[in-house]
Amino acid sequence: MMNGQRKNGSSLGVLILAAGQGTRMESSLPKVLHKVGGKPMIFHTLRIANALKPAGIGIVVGHGVDKVKEAVAELIADGGISRPVQFILQREMLGSGNAVLEAVSFLKKFKTAVVLCGDTPLLTYESIYGLALSHENQKGQATLLTAKLSNPKGYGRVVRSPMGEVLRIVEDSVASPKELAITEVNSGAYAFEVEALLSGIKELSPKGPKREQFLTDIMELVRAKGGKINAYVSPNPEEILGVNSRVQLANAERVINRRMLERLMNAGVTICDPASTWVDADVEIGQDTIVEPFTILRGKTTIGKLCRVGPFSYFENVQIGNECVVSLSHLISCRILDKSVIGPYSNIRPDSVIGPRAKVGNFSEIKASRIGFGSKVPHLSYIGDTDVMEDVNIGAGTITCNYDGKVKHKTVIGAKAFIGSNVNLVAPVKVGRGAKIGAGSTITEDVPDATLAIARARQVNKT
Numbered sequence: 001m002m003n004g005q006r007k008n009g010s011s012l013g014v015l016i017l018a019a020g021q022g023t024r025m026e027s028s029l030p031k032v033l034h035k036v037g038g039k040p041m042i043f044h045t046l047r048i049a050n051a052l053k054p055a056g057i058g059i060v061v062g063h064g065v066d067k068v069k070e071a072v073a074e075l076i077a078d079g080g081i082s083r084p085v086q087f088i089l090q091r092e093m094l095g096s097g098n099a100v101l102e103a104v105s106f107l108k109k110f111k112t113a114v115v116l117c118g119d120t121p122l123l124t125y126e127s128i129y130g131l132a133l134s135h136e137n138q139k140g141q142a143t144l145l146t147a148k149l150s151n152p153k154g155y156g157r158v159v160r161s162p163m164g165e166v167l168r169i170v171e172d173s174v175a176s177p178k179e180l181a182i183t184e185v186n187s188g189a190y191a192f193e194v195e196a197l198l199s200g201i202k203e204l205s206p207k208g209p210k211r212e213q214f215l216t217d218i219m220e221l222v223r224a225k226g227g228k229i230n231a232y233v234s235p236n237p238e239e240i241l242g243v244n245s246r247v248q249l250a251n252a253e254r255v256i257n258r259r260m261l262e263r264l265m266n267a268g269v270t271i272c273d274p275a276s277t278w279v280d281a282d283v284e285i286g287q288d289t290i291v292e293p294f295t296i297l298r299g300k301t302t303i304g305k306l307c308r309v310g311p312f313s314y315f316e317n318v319q320i321g322n323e324c325v326v327s328l329s330h331l332i333s334c335r336i337l338d339k340s341v342i343g344p345y346s347n348i349r350p351d352s353v354i355g356p357r358a359k360v361g362n363f364s365e366i367k368a369s370r371i372g373f374g375s376k377v378p379h380l381s382y383i384g385d386t387d388v389m390e391d392v393n394i395g396a397g398t399i400t401c402n403y404d405g406k407v408k409h410k411t412v413i414g415a416k417a418f419i420g421s422n423v424n425l426v427a428p429v430k431v432g433r434g435a436k437i438g439a440g441s442t443i444t445e446d447v448p449d450a451t452l453a454i455a456r457a458r459q460v461n462k463t
């Protein structure tokens, strides 16, 4: 079924509700833009919507409309979303039913519509596909994705007849004590025959002090017209978690993180302590790499095979080759090539390329620099805007003085050079191939190949 354009010309559309303010988040950021697994929450819903291969995806936007549109455009530009996406403006945030009402002209184009919420980032494609398939097979007017929760608090409850037929959904806020005891809840994901949805949606009456129209009230209206409501019970209740608060956001993050880690573990990566290891959705790690506790891997970070990373390390958009070791270090937007050793306590900043077989060690900071094959910056150095060629040894405490207060200047250190301890290299400056620099020197002029430069005051012993 799940192919947007079907044989008879009718089609599937997906509507994502994402206009709500998310009051309970207590945030200036629209709720669906809070990140889970390193991506705005709405991405997770959008990805599933796209995987259903619908003829169109509509996103209802309202609160923080410009920010949401901009973030969605970025997600689309990032690749992976191939179906046409259009935005529908909800003028006043008068409830999920009102959001659907605003989308009538979008929905009209389709025979069947899957409606999803932008705040349920844990849903899986398998469940939504199961929902859509069950909807098609059972031939009802609406099918709900439901789940049985031991703590159903906060969710709409699914009220069934003694025969098990779905009668209606009752919201937590208005449920009777008997209804509150029902453990089957509405996930907020539905499949509808558009005709039934549209005829019901226009009759939703506003409720409560905020005069909201609840999408969930549509079930009774559809039934009143002789329609049938079915339910598809999720085999995995955990995934229906809706994120309405920061507490639920943290719960969702933990679940999604666990999924990513299991994906990596199943691909042959050792995760020593899943509870203290955090990875984003795009992270890739090669076989037989060991990730030690308290390691955080963000953004598009990739790590090769047979590496050991962590403990206590942070990586963001970093590419690491094979057989590298990184411990207790902070790395951002850099590349570490094969068999290099980083840390403990190194800070590698953007646009740096280290290795292969290089070493950056204790309390060394590298910024926008190239540290060549086999070169070493083992202790207490700052190397910025520098090209270090191969087999260079940089002594403890070496500083490239790259900033004159206005602009940054470059330093070049030739192959096999030996820089003594506590040297200042005042850029722009070049140290030649095989050159040596005496400890404690402040170098302000280029050093030719294979020479020894000493630039410090001679020792005087006085009595």
Ligand code: UD1
Residues within 6 Å of the ligand: 017, 018, 019, 020, 021, 060, 062, 090, 092, 093, 094, 095, 096, 097, 098, 099, 117, 118, 119, 120, 154, 155, 156, 157, 169, 171, 185, 186, 187, 188, 213, 214, 215, 216, 241, 242, 243, 244
């Ligand atoms: C909703 C369901 C509830 C279900 C739960 C699952 C309703 C009335 N209730 O409750 O039965 O158990 O989700 O997580 O739908 N939205 C708009 N415009 C609005 C209001 C909301 O687009 O004016 C969007 C929100 O952005 C959100 C979705 O609709 O993505 C659900 O709204 P929310 O306020 O989070 O509803 P819940 O109280 O969680």
Ligand code: CA
Residues within 6 Å of the ligand: 117, 119, 242, 243, 244
């Ligand atoms: Ca919600």
